[in-house]
């Protein structure tokens with residue numbers, strides 16, 4: 001079920017529960033601004049989700065309301081995760097679904113990091 005990215009933040013969304021430690025995750029990286037963990041249903045050999053620690057519904061919410069420190073911290077975390085996983089030379093893809101047409105399912109901003117094989121065209125044609 002795709003989410004309406006214009007709705008207020010839902011404290012009961014699954015990634016909020018992960019951030020509160022209420023449900024487990026396979027953590028790849030964590031710092032003051034971000035948590036990275038393996039996607040539960042991987043779509044590529046490497047499929048990691050990177051989420052900000054702040055309560056932001058989507059890219060629109062985050063880019064409009066996050067502080068400079070949160071934005072810098074999150075962007076640097078995404079880059080660090082890819083670098084630490086050795087993905088810069090082979091290459092990787094970042095994707096952030098936002099709202100209904102993108103089929104965003106979890107209403108807490110997350111950047112998908114896909115890698116580990118040639119990833120093909122960017123969108124299904």
Ligand code: AMP
Nearest residue numbers: 014025038039040041097103104105106
């Ligand atoms: P999106 O469609 O962009 O909202 O992507 C949501 C992603 O979250 C999907 O790739 C799911 O497989 C993933 N996901 C859902 N629940 C969990 C969970 N508990 N742990 C890790 N990944 C999850």
